[in-house]
Amino acid sequence: MVNAIWKSIGEGNIGPVYLLMGVERHLIDTTIKRLIKAMPDIDESSVIRFDLEETPVEAVIEEADTLPFLEERKLIIANNASFLKASDKTKEKVVHNIALLEEWLGNPSPTATVVFLAPYEKLDGRKKISKLMQEKAIVVEAMPLAGKDLTTWIQNEASLKGVKISTETAQVLIDMTGDSLLTLSSEIAKIAMYMDGDGEVTSTIIENLVPRLPEVDVFRLTDAYMTGNVKQTIKIYHDLLRNGEEPIMLTSLIAGQIRLMIHVSSLVKKGYQQQQIAKTLNVHPYRVKLIMENRNIPKMERLLLILQKLAHIDHQLKSTSGKRERVLEIFFMEPLRV
Template identity: 80%
Template sequence: MLVNAIWKKINEGDIAPVYLLTGTEQFLMDMTIKRLIKALPDTDADTVIRFDLEETPIEAVIEEADTLPFLEERKLIIANNASFLKASDKSKEKVVHNIAMLETWLDNPSPTAVLVFVAPYEKLDGRKKITKTLQQKTVVVETNALTGRDLTTWVQQEASTNGVKINAETAQILVDYTGDSLLSLSSELSKITMYMNGAGEVTKELIELLVPRMPEMDVFRLTDAYMTGNVKETIKIYHDLLRNGEEPIMLTSLIAGQIRLMIHVSTLVKKGYQQQQIAKTLSVHPYRVKLIMENRRIPNMERLLLILKKLAHIDHQLKTTSGKRERVLEIFFMEPMR
């Protein structure tokens, strides 16, 4: 079931006894828990009972769930780090869980508690019986990072929740400015909504006015325009960056970094790595990796290495020249790529 459909049920008071939150998108996990807190009578952030399953055995969680609540109708219990659901080395586990006890309990969960298992992992071990049991007997909330059309659709839905409208094209512009972090996108939408007094349609002009663009995104646009031979667009972006206070030496370094990232991503893709694996291996934002992987106009390895060599020469020129440094990089952009 999609996250939005689960949230709708929670908002309507249709709350399941047990949830399994799995995936790597922390924002979606946090929002699911916030909705449960809001939907449960006499429950707030201070009354939520939390366990760390890497420190506490599952028996303690079940015992708490079966204990009658004191003031609430139903108590909310969050069991974090359900690492027994992923492939792991048992010899390194700090806690031994009574999985058989959990499997039996799931057949008849407590009617006076809502238990949320949090497994913040990209992949669970589907071979394990307990993984299959939880997936069958709980409401599973998959919170993986959104990409492409799913991401722009989420932006449109989030805007609607805030009382404003945004079309798919403008939603993509917001993503281009902000990246694919749902927390950042939600924050920027809230800011835009406040500016619009909670009514109307978000426009490109509003985004340009209110949303700071990630420096990496401007460098990506600049590099992409240069490598596709669009001299006019390259110079325009370059001058915009200069007006915003960027220095030619810094821009040269950032462009070289973008080229090196392209080389690394291309190499790892050939080895069969996926987007999240590449981002983790290279310690960069997944959205930057996504843009490179989706770009069909990236030159071959030989040409990328040649550009790096040219940029090294430009860097030396910029650090040794006493004239107009802006012109040095501009001439480089105007030269045709070979």
């Protein structure tokens, strides 16, 4: 959906009102950049910005209805449209004239484009203004992408930079960096520059150019250990050591990963979804996604036993002056029985 809206903007079809809703900041920022690029009289310095947590919405409407001076059309960004979500009235700094906004949405200014930003996970669908805004505005849902949507976005982003990437190779990039669009966009730009903006991206190019997220390596290490793949576990462990990771730190990260598995498993049983779990545990959604999609997570008894063993390893590492690398390596080589 967002690609279709971007294409329409690129063709010069600029609407009077946009609603950018969701927590994926990169999609929001990219949409605004595309609007600026598509409006010939507008640059970054001429964009008019309001913070609706500090300014009433009437000021936005008044500015929109005032004829532009030098431009053919104004671009107005109204951030933090908190009146679209459930809110605590006692904490609101500004009182908005919502009735005026509802009336204005029925006949918006023909010489301004107003972009309302609602950087929240969800809006209050019970509110009349929320329903009306989604009905009258061009809506961009700026939510984290996953699965096919994410790989398609990567392919489109690569195409814009002049290179091609298959679905399988796009997944390799995701496995290396996570699902942050900002990070992915930066890495795709770097890869395209390396390839001189031509050709097809390969797994080898990605592995040579893209740094792997430490969380991803720790997840791979933990997963290999729990599935009993000693050879793979030792290989990943040695790779991490060569990259400068310390055994004490790795022990702590693995223990943290096990605890996260326990918490995620518990919340999944209670019916929580990925974004809810990430918010509750205050962790990146991609880490939750990896755990939820992993079919190799053992039962709770085994996870708790691993934690107990890691606590013993941590004590050993902090009390020994010998080769600490060997202590954790022996732990990985010992079969775990429950």
